[in-house]
Amino acid sequence: MRGYHGAVVAYGQTATGKTHTMQGTPQEPGLIPLAVEECFEYIELEETECVYALRVSYLEVYNETVRDLLSDRTPRFVDDRIENVTEESVASIGDVYAVIVRGEQRRHVGSTDANARSSRSHAILRLSIESKASTTLTATLSFVDLAGSEKGGSAARSREGKYINKSLHALALVVAKLADGHAHIPYRDSKLTRLLQPALGGNARVAVVCTVALAPEAAEETAATLMFASRAKKVVQTARKNSVVDAESQIASYRAQVDDLKGQLKAAREQPASLGADERAALAAALDQLERLILRSGRPVSPKRDERFFAVGRRRERSRTLPPVKDSSSGEEEIAVEQPLLRIKAAIERALGGSSSSSSSDTPLLADDTAFVLQQLDKVEAENRNLKTQVSHLTSLLHAREAELRKIKGGRRDLLISGTLRTPPLG
Ligand SMILES: Nc1ncnc2c1ncn2[C@@H]1O[C@H](COP(=O)(O)OP(=O)(O)OP(=O)(O)O)[C@@H](O)[C@H]1O
Known part of the structure; x- marks a missing residue:
C-alpha cells in the first residue's frame, strides 16, 4: 500500500498444504483472503487524503507455457517483463474474489496419488496497487502457489511432473545463486523463474512459506525443501518505493x-x-x-468476508472426490448422506441430458443438499487425515521393531555359531 513490491511464495512437496496455506477455508482463511481484506481495510483506515486504483491478474505456468487464467490472451515476455496479460479493475473485496474464482475455474488441477486436487501448474495471482497522495506510487503484491513434485502416475501426470520438477529445479538454482551472491543469475532457464524475476531480483519484500510432510517416506523431499528454505533465507532484498509519472x-x-x-x-x-x-x-x-x-481513503469496506471465494474451490474439489452412491444402506447416518447424494446425482444426470434411472420428479435437488454432503465429506476427509497420521506412525513403529528383531536374530545366530564351535565333538 506504500509503494513496495511484495510476494508470498508457497514451496513444498505435493499435498503438504501449499494451496491450503494460500486459500484456506472459511473457518481458517489463508494468506490470500487475509491479505486482500487487509488491503481494503488499509484504505478504509487511511487518514491522509489519498486515492487508490487496484487491479488483479492471474497467470499459471503449465507445462512450461504461461497461461492467462482470466482470458484467452497469450502472455509474452518482452525483455524481463510479461506483457499482454489481462488486468481486471477491482473496487471491493467481492470484486477480487469474483476474479479469483473465475481464474480458479480455468486452472489446471488433477488427481495424483497423494492429492485428489493437486495443482498441476504454478499459479501467480497479482494485485497491482496504485496510490495517489502528493506523489503517485505503484506496487504489486504477488501470491505464488507453486505446483508440488509428484513421482509416477499416468502418462499425462508424469509429463506434467517432469515440467514441474524441471521448473522447481530452476527456481532452486536461482535461489541458491542469489544466496551465494553470484553475478549471473539464470532467470531465463524457465518460465517460472522469468516470471518471478521482478520479485526475486531484489526490489521486493518476499516471504517464502515452505510446507513439508512428516511421514518417514517423505524425508528426502523434506530435506530438499528445508535446504531451499535455508538458502532462501540468505537472499538479501533491498525493496524501494516505486513511483509512477x-x-x-x-x-x-x-x-x-x-x-x-x-x-x-x-x-x-x-x-x-x-x-x-x-x-x-x-x-x-x-x-x-x-x-x-x-x-x-476512509471509504468503508464491505463486505468483510465473502464466502464465494471458498465455496467454488470446495465445490470443485468435492466433485472430483464424491464417493460412489450405494444402492443399499445400513444405518441412519448412511441413509442421511445417501439421499442428498442421490438427488445431486439425478440433478447432474438431468443437466447432462442422460437418462436417470430414478425419476427426476422423485428427486428434486434441495438447496441444502450440497452443503450437507460437503459437511459429511469434510468429516470423512478429517478422518482420513487422522488415519493417515496413525498409519504413518504405525509404519515407523513397525520399521523400528523389524530393525530390532533383525538385530536380535543376528545376535542369536552369532551365539549359535560360536556355541557350536565351542561344543567339544561327541565321543
Ligand atoms: N493445515 C491444514 N489443515 C487442514 N487441512 C489441510 C492442511 N494442509 C493441507 N490440508 C489438506 O490437505 C490436502 C492437500 O493440501 P493442498 O492441496 O493444499 O496441498 P498442496 O501442497 O497445494 O498440493 P499440490 O502441490 O499437489 O497442489 C487438501 O485436502 C487440504 O485441504
Whole structure:
C-alpha cells in the first residue's frame, strides 16, 4: 500500500498444504483472503487524503507455457517483463474474489496419488496497487502457489511432473545463486523463474512459506525443501518505493475516461436528439462504474468476508472426490448422506441430458443438499487425515521393531555359531 513490491511464495512437496496455506477455508482463511481484506481495510483506515486504483491478474505456468487464467490472451515476455496479460479493475473485496474464482475455474488441477486436487501448474495471482497522495506510487503484491513434485502416475501426470520438477529445479538454482551472491543469475532457464524475476531480483519484500510432510517416506523431499528454505533465507532484498509519472498512472487514465464520459453526457443533455435513452443510460452506467474504481481513503469496506471465494474451490474439489452412491444402506447416518447424494446425482444426470434411472420428479435437488454432503465429506476427509497420521506412525513403529528383531536374530545366530564351535565333538 506504500509503494513496495511484495510476494508470498508457497514451496513444498505435493499435498503438504501449499494451496491450503494460500486459500484456506472459511473457518481458517489463508494468506490470500487475509491479505486482500487487509488491503481494503488499509484504505478504509487511511487518514491522509489519498486515492487508490487496484487491479488483479492471474497467470499459471503449465507445462512450461504461461497461461492467462482470466482470458484467452497469450502472455509474452518482452525483455524481463510479461506483457499482454489481462488486468481486471477491482473496487471491493467481492470484486477480487469474483476474479479469483473465475481464474480458479480455468486452472489446471488433477488427481495424483497423494492429492485428489493437486495443482498441476504454478499459479501467480497479482494485485497491482496504485496510490495517489502528493506523489503517485505503484506496487504489486504477488501470491505464488507453486505446483508440488509428484513421482509416477499416468502418462499425462508424469509429463506434467517432469515440467514441474524441471521448473522447481530452476527456481532452486536461482535461489541458491542469489544466496551465494553470484553475478549471473539464470532467470531465463524457465518460465517460472522469468516470471518471478521482478520479485526475486531484489526490489521486493518476499516471504517464502515452505510446507513439508512428516511421514518417514517423505524425508528426502523434506530435506530438499528445508535446504531451499535455508538458502532462501540468505537472499538479501533491498525493496524501494516505486513511483509512477502521474500522466502514465491508472488513476489518471480513469480520470481522463471519467471526464470524457461526463463530456458525452453533457453534450447529450444539450442536444437530446443526438443520443437515444438506452445509449444515455449505458453512458451513465459506465461513468458510475469508472467512478467506483477510484477508491478514496476512509471509504468503508464491505463486505468483510465473502464466502464465494471458498465455496467454488470446495465445490470443485468435492466433485472430483464424491464417493460412489450405494444402492443399499445400513444405518441412519448412511441413509442421511445417501439421499442428498442421490438427488445431486439425478440433478447432474438431468443437466447432462442422460437418462436417470430414478425419476427426476422423485428427486428434486434441495438447496441444502450440497452443503450437507460437503459437511459429511469434510468429516470423512478429517478422518482420513487422522488415519493417515496413525498409519504413518504405525509404519515407523513397525520399521523400528523389524530393525530390532533383525538385530536380535543376528545376535542369536552369532551365539549359535560360536556355541557350536565351542561344543567339544561327541565321543
Ligand atoms: N493445515 C491444514 N489443515 C487442514 N487441512 C489441510 C492442511 N494442509 C493441507 N490440508 C489438506 O490437505 C490436502 C492437500 O493440501 P493442498 O492441496 O493444499 O496441498 P498442496 O501442497 O497445494 O498440493 P499440490 O502441490 O499437489 O497442489 C487438501 O485436502 C487440504 O485441504
